[in-house]
Amino acid sequence: xxxxxxxxxIGADRVRRRAVRTVYPNWFYxxxxxxxxxxxxxxxxxxxxxxxxxxxxxxxxxxGLDNFRQFFREPFLIQGLVNTLIYAVVTSxxxxxxxxxxxxxxxxxxIARDYLRSVVFFPVLVSTVGxxxxxxxxxxxxxxxxxxxxxxxxxxxxxxxxxxxxALLSVALVDVWKGVGLATVxxxxxxxxxPRDYYEAALIDGAGALQRFWNVTLxxxxxxxxxxxxLSLIGGLRSFDLIWSMTRGGPGFTSDVIASVIYKQYQAGxxxxxxxxxxxxxxxxxxxxxxxxxxxxxxxxxx
Amino acid sequence: xxxxxxxxxxxxxxxGLALAAMVSGPALAEEVTLSLLIDNGPQTVAAxxxxxxxxxxxxxxxxxxxxTRPGGGDGDxxxxxxxxxxxxxxxxxxxxxxxxxxxxxxxxxxxLTAEPWQADIQPSFQNVVTAGGKVYGAPFQTAMGxxxxxxKKLYADLGLQVPKTWAEFMANNEKIxxxxxVPVIQTFKDTWTSQLFVLGDFFNVQAAVPTFAEDxxxxxxxxxxxxxxxxGFEHQADVFKAGYLNKDFGAATFDDGLRMLASGEGxxxxxxxxxxxxxxxxxxxxxxxxxxxxxPGDDAAKNxxxxxxxxxxxxxxxxxxxxxxxxxxxxxxxxxxxxxQTAAVGATGPYLVKSCALPADVPPMVSDLQAYFDKQGGxxxxxxxxxxxxxxxxxxxxxEVGSGIRSPAEGAALYDEDVKKQAQQLGxxxx
Numbered sequence: 001x002x003x004x005x006x007x008x009x010i011g012a013d014r015v016r017r018r019a020v021r022t023v024y025p026n027w028f029y030x031x032x033x034x035x036x037x038x039x040x041x042x043x044x045x046x047x048x049x050x051x052x053x054x055x056x057x058x059x060x061x062x063x064g065l066d067n068f069r070q071f072f073r074e075p076f077l078i079q080g081l082v083n084t085l086i087y088a089v090v091t092s093x094x095x096x097x098x099x100x101x102x103x104x105x106x107x108x109x110x111i112a113r114d115y116l117r118s119v120v121f122f123p124v125l126v127s128t129v130g131x132x133x134x135x136x137x138x139x140x141x142x143x144x145x146x147x148x149x150x151x152x153x154x155x156x157x158x159x160x161x162x163x164x165x166x167a168l169l170s171v172a173l174v175d176v177w178k179g180v181g182l183a184t185v186x187x188x189x190x191x192x193x194x195p196r197d198y199y200e201a202a203l204i205d206g207a208g209a210l211q212r213f214w215n216v217t218l219x220x221x222x223x224x225x226x227x228x229x230x231l232s233l234i235g236g237l238r239s240f241d242l243i244w245s246m247t248r249g250g251p252g253f254t255s256d257v258i259a260s261v262i263y264k265q266y267q268a269g270x271x272x273x274x275x276x277x278x279x280x281x282x283x284x285x286x287x288x289x290x291x292x293x294x295x296x297x298x299x300x301x302x303x
Numbered sequence: 304x305x306x307x308x309x310x311x312x313x314x315x316x317x318x319g320l321a322l323a324a325m326v327s328g329p330a331l332a333e334e335v336t337l338s339l340l341i342d343n344g345p346q347t348v349a350a351x352x353x354x355x356x357x358x359x360x361x362x363x364x365x366x367x368x369x370x371t372r373p374g375g376g377d378g379d380x381x382x383x384x385x386x387x388x389x390x391x392x393x394x395x396x397x398x399x400x401x402x403x404x405x406x407x408x409x410x411x412x413x414x415l416t417a418e419p420w421q422a423d424i425q426p427s428f429q430n431v432v433t434a435g436g437k438v439y440g441a442p443f444q445t446a447m448g449x450x451x452x453x454x455k456k457l458y459a460d461l462g463l464q465v466p467k468t469w470a471e472f473m474a475n476n477e478k479i480x481x482x483x484x485v486p487v488i489q490t491f492k493d494t495w496t497s498q499l500f501v502l503g504d505f506f507n508v509q510a511a512v513p514t515f516a517e518d519x520x521x522x523x524x525x526x527x528x529x530x531x532x533x534x535g536f537e538h539q540a541d542v543f544k545a546g547y548l549n550k551d552f553g554a555a556t557f558d559d560g561l562r563m564l565a566s567g568e569g570x571x572x573x574x575x576x577x578x579x580x581x582x583x584x585x586x587x588x589x590x591x592x593x594x595x596x597x598x599p600g601d602d603a604a605k606n607x608x609x610x611x612x613x614x615x616x617x618x619x620x621x622x623x624x625x626x627x628x629x630x631x632x633x634x635x636x637x638x639x640x641x642x643x644q645t646a647a648v649g650a651t652g653p654y655l656v657k658s659c660a661l662p663a664d665v666p667p668m669v670s671d672l673q674a675y676f677d678k679q680g681g682x683x684x685x686x687x688x689x690x691x692x693x694x695x696x697x698x699x700x701x702x703e704v705g706s707g708i709r710s711p712a713e714g715a716a717l718y719d720e721d722v723k724k725q726a727q728q729l730g731x732x733x734x
Contacts (some may be wrong), residue, residue, distance in 0.1 A: 025480075054728060056387070056407065056728070057383065057384070057388075057472060058387045058407070070724065073720075075717055075720060076699075113560065123703070140551070140554050141550070141551050141553065141554050142550070142551045142554075159551075159553055159554065161553075161554065162491070162551075162553025162554050162706075163550075163553070164708050165721075170662050177389055212719050222370055228620035232411065237534065247492065249699070250491070250494060250699065250702055251553055251703065251706050251708065252700065252703030252706065252708050252709065253696075253699055253701045253703065254703075254708060264696070265695075267376040267377070267381070267695070268376075268379075268695030268696075268725070268726055269379065269383055269405060269695075269728065270695075273724065276582055291521065
């Protein structure tokens, strides 16, 4: 409580110092500051506190780091961690590759270009849970459209969501289908903004289509790549809704990711433990994305 | 000034009115509105609507608003959150047994120990809604059994007998498979349906190790190290290894399972008997073909039923109309309410109100179930009613064991680890 009482004083001090340099009166900052403090700062501090307690929503017993110890002992956690990484890398990798290829295709002179652009983008607009439920039906091992189509040409399809070997990857593929439209749009914007002069110069030098793509489009679309990688990596690391609506982490625990492990702890009423899990997830995402973003952006400046 | 004075005048006039109302209270009894929170299972809703309708007809000054919530884990979330934020409403329905213990009854519920209708309630139910020596609930709906639903027609066609031991059960399965039918239906898309081999085996566990529940609560006995308790996990793995499951077991749902059983596509479906309601809705013609037997163990002489208690009706201590709420609960605990429920959803099992009786003509599943209750020592409550310790991940673990992803011994050990958190959260001694 003491830290909470002290913080407004520090805040006020900072505001006063900055006031010298701005044209706005101090109270202009107040509404935003209050909203920020109430909705973001306070919950962050509170969650750090509750992650150190055994919490029943009405009372909290301080138990030190026991929640973190318990969370890391969670037998499914290691698998959840590995799955989260696989999921994030697979989805973000595929979104980069497919998004770039689609971006190149949809900026070239093809017929019905605008129509195709919107078709690629449509899945982004659909609700994730709706997509999950639809694909669950399509991927049913015996009655689903996918395996029935495969059966028609004589192939026995696997249990996409029920075979522990495929469940996570199946969900990742659906995630890519749904999210690639956004990556494509970012790439289209990136590619369109490349000045035509470079392509003309490359043409005069006698570069082929592949060379132009490799030496002009790819390096000059790097800002788009950075954006797509970071957005889809963060999205992949904290992904939950699609996995929950398609497999609920199953069969068993085989497609559990950190977010679904945390949700299950919350559902079971282990509020302190699930809060500790969220703190772990926050640290993990920060640990991965901050250095990645720094490295990618530094290269961009170096260029 | 004038505005201020006018407001004051209005206030005092209002107070006067209120006083007048208070004085003439009984004569001009104002209508009280109670909220009743129940789960959204079609059976629960149908039964509750019928009972509430009759209650409101008998008590015109009390209006009851039924509100529904999802069942399962999402329902647990809602109840726990609404209790702690004081938004649970007046009267609510929730599980008895270990889940009841987890929502802190002493803090949130009205003590119903001294209500006159308690004399008419079976002690076996009172035990599972008691915390700290006080009774907090009344039973709603009927007791259930956990065991195997089977297709009687298929049994008759193949000349099979109801198995009393696990070996007989597996021998039956072999014959069913040879006849080209699915011996054991499993539906892991609805993960909760996977737990019956373990949870429904508890009669056999307590028959072999009578002190298991007590030792388990005190952190002295474990599933992994008690051979009798490990059996449930092993049985689940056995039926998978023998190839007795339906092909789409990983993606099938509870409804799929009942459809397969009703159509005779599959012979056995390990399930709770409350499934009768869903069969009645979806396949009313099949009800006469479905029977029930308890999960068989090693010893035919010691075979018996693992029983589930119905959920309880509780009153929130934040309610502003406790007297009206008590009237509603008393009505729900009466014979009249049992008969109304039977009229609404049919007879699904024995009621926990002593004066209630089932009609003479009940479906075979219910008479099979009743036979276990009628036999002395033929039924014992499931583990979750004799111990507050129940891990949240059992359904995922049994899915893994039942799909061959994890061995039974590892599954049991993992479950022992899982319950530890629950015991610690409840602050039980010895954990």
